[in-house]
Amino acid sequence: MPSCLPSRIHRHRTTLALAAALTLLPGVGVAATGADARAVFDPMLEQTVAREDLPGIAMAVVEDGEVVFSATRGERRAGTGQRIDANTLFKIASNSKAMTAALLARLVDRGLLRWDDPVTRYLPQFRMHDPWVTEHMQVRDLLIHNSGLGLGAGDLMLWPEPNAFTRQDVIAGLAHLKPVTSFRSGYAYDNLMYVVAGEVAAAAGGKPYDHLMREEVFAPLGMQRCQVGAWSVTQVGNVAQPHVRIDGRNAMQGTDADMTTDRPSMAAGGIRCSLADMTRWMQVLLDPARAPGWLSAAQRRALWTAHMPMPISERQRQWDNAHFSAYGYGWRLSDMDGQWKVAHTGTLSGMYSSLALLPDRRVGVVVLINGEAEDARTALMQAALKHYTDPTATEGVGGYLDALARERQQRAAAGHVRPDTGARRPADLHGTRAWQGRYEDPWLGPASVCPDQGQLRFRVARSGWLHGEVMQVGERWLVQWDNLGEDTQPWLQVQPGVPPTLTLRAIDPDIDFSYDYQDLQFTRVGDCP
Incomplete structure (x- = not known):
């Protein structure tokens, strides 16, 4: 690895020489x-x-x-x-x-x-x-x-x-x-x-x-x-x-x-x-x-x-x-x-x-x-x-x-763009019943995917921002956050099993890395209230 810090002593000893040289160097x-x-x-x-x-x-x-x-x-x-x-x-x-x-x-x-x-x-x-x-x-x-x-x-x-x-x-x-x-x-x-x-x-x-x-x-x-x-x-x-x-x-x-x-x-x-x-x-x-x-x-x-x-x-x-x-x-x-x-x-x-x-x-x-x-x-x-x-x-x-x-x-020309998710529709409450419920992630904590006033809602308990409606795009689901931009939305992926698990994946390839959805895995722990 190249040295990045000339010693303070060295810089002190060469101050006068550098001062003179800087006037002669191109690009200074x-x-x-x-x-x-x-x-x-x-x-x-x-x-x-x-x-x-x-x-x-x-x-x-x-x-x-x-x-x-x-x-x-x-x-x-x-x-x-x-x-x-x-x-x-x-x-x-x-x-x-x-x-x-x-x-x-x-x-x-x-x-x-x-x-x-x-x-x-x-x-x-x-x-x-x-x-x-x-x-x-x-x-x-x-x-x-x-x-x-x-x-x-x-x-x-x-x-x-x-x-x-x-x-x-x-x-x-x-x-x-x-x-x-x-x-x-x-x-x-x-x-x-x-x-x-x-x-x-x-x-x-x-x-x-x-x-x-x-x-x-x-x-x-x-x-x-x-x-x-x-x-x-x-x-x-x-x-x-x-x-x-x-x-x-x-x-x-x-x-x-x-x-x-x-x-x-x-x-x-x-x-x-x-x-x-x-x-x-x-x-x-x-x-x-x-x-x-x-x-x-x-x-x-x-x-x-x-x-x-x-x-x-x-x-x-x-x-x-x-x-x-x-x-x-x-x-x-x-x-x-x-x-x-x-x-x-x-x-x-x-x-x-x-x-x-x-x-x-x-x-x-x-x-x-x-x-x-x-x-x-x-x-x-x-x-x-x-x-x-x-x-x-x-x-x-x-x-x-x-x-x-x-x-x-x-x-964009190389295909590194957010896919078109415009043809979305609200998730069907009946068709998603098998994996609705209360969930838990080891570090993000409790979450839920439950019906609320005719919508299927995803909520993280300890975040007032990670709340949104579950939408369907073709055969896939995504979470449409209530108060965050479209570039922060994740795919919602369901792994069937006993119990079922949920994971999130970013839709936008250029999403801010702080939306670390890839580190989450929610396991179902109970029914919806």
């Missing part, structure tokens, strides 16, 4: 400060908003420790006139993982835990499917996606939110999730292990995770608006709401109640921060002098060390000329046009975030969006970073958006 961007930065990044932002019809967006760029660009567009709630500003809170989703890793690093610095401690030292109830893995799982393993579980395994205990699962339910469910590879043999992105990591932090630190996050990360770094755990949306105010595309327009979905509850996902993806907070976060990460003593040099290196190799995508090869890819503690590490890149993205329904650092350049870019914006996030971040890594690149935001559209067309 020049600093853009003040009005120059606005001239560079404003057009990128405007083009992204116009092309993708975003409800709202916030973006900032840090160069050499200073904020050279900060801008917002759009509304917190589409159509209300409530403008987004630098203090508007966004869900940062999986960019929370880096903060969880930083919290653990703080506890390591204080001698309250070690990276190679067994998880069971802090959580005696922790169990994986394989007892050997339970015994040998270390704290560090919780952060680097090497558990052997499949992509997104168990995520239906976390999302869609809110639901009735607790962190204790999530940890108990791990014992029932079967691995798809051996422990530490490969990379597969995982959220549940970060939930465990948050509970390890709580056990080692002697306080709940959210309390520790405020005390160890938010407060010392001056991230004044960041929120985690239970908090009052009404009192805090200025909170962006998620939007999805419905009939060609931005519509709010999954909006906040007056109070946000303490949700089990917070260590994996439940933190909210403002653009100003995320800008401060980037400044501290790029320059330790911004927060002297907050983290030791050893723990800063640990966060950005390549702990788990990752595959390099074809897009990375073509767009970034990438040669390595790996996961650190809460961060993805790679190279981009010969420069070291540290980055992560965050995705929740209707909320997208992206943060990328070029540490040797002391450059950082953050993008926060409150709409369905995967392409917007990807294209804008790529164009912004290319300004520094390859200013001769001519693609721009529009070029990258066009390339993403071509990728989708190629997948």
Whole structure:
């Protein structure tokens, strides 16, 4: 595996030489400060908003420790006139993982835990499917996606939110999730292990995770608006709401109640921060002098060390000329046009975030969006970073958006599309009587397939979202969720037997991996009420 981190000592000794050499190297961007930065990044932002019809967006760029660009567009709630500003809170989703890793690093610095401690030292109830893995799982393993579980395994205990699962339910469910590879043999992105990591932090630190996050990360770094755990949306105010595309327009979905509850996902993806907070976060990460003593040099290196190799995508090869890819503690590490890149993205329904650092350049870019914006996030971040890594690149935001559209067309041409399920009809109550009843999955818990007001309804007891009508398409059944998009719908497959079992399979080949239907198996345990 290629080395991804030149030593801090080496970088220090070669600073002057590099500074001189950078002016001579092709493909190395020049600093853009003040009005120059606005001239560079404003057009990128405007083009992204116009092309993708975003409800709202916030973006900032840090160069050499200073904020050279900060801008917002759009509304917190589409159509209300409530403008987004630098203090508007966004869900940062999986960019929370880096903060969880930083919290653990703080506890390591204080001698309250070690990276190679067994998880069971802090959580005696922790169990994986394989007892050997339970015994040998270390704290560090919780952060680097090497558990052997499949992509997104168990995520239906976390999302869609809110639901009735607790962190204790999530940890108990791990014992029932079967691995798809051996422990530490490969990379597969995982959220549940970060939930465990948050509970390890709580056990080692002697306080709940959210309390520790405020005390160890938010407060010392001056991230004044960041929120985690239970908090009052009404009192805090200025909170962006998620939007999805419905009939060609931005519509709010999954909006906040007056109070946000303490949700089990917070260590994996439940933190909210403002653009100003995320800008401060980037400044501290790029320059330790911004927060002297907050983290030791050893723990800063640990966060950005390549702990788990990752595959390099074809897009990375073509767009970034990438040669390595790996996961650190809460961060993805790679190279981009010969420069070291540290980055992560965050995705929740209707909320997208992206943060990328070029540490040797002391450059950082953050993008926060409150709409369905995967392409917007990807294209804008790529164009912004290319300004520094390859200013001769001519693609721009529009070029990258066009390339993403071509990728989708190629997948469609290759038959990688959602099948047509338009000719659906309600399931016949009489014809499905043999497998109606109450069911149980080992980790998702109780469910039912029962008649209700003339419909055959599928319900997961602990999720308010996984409720829907059973429909028939030809000889197959599917679940048409009441309040989730068509791209999340699963086939419902019946295995006759005594008792019968039910499984779910995604219809859309590009479904978000957190809908891990493939890990479910419901066994009939009784009749319908």
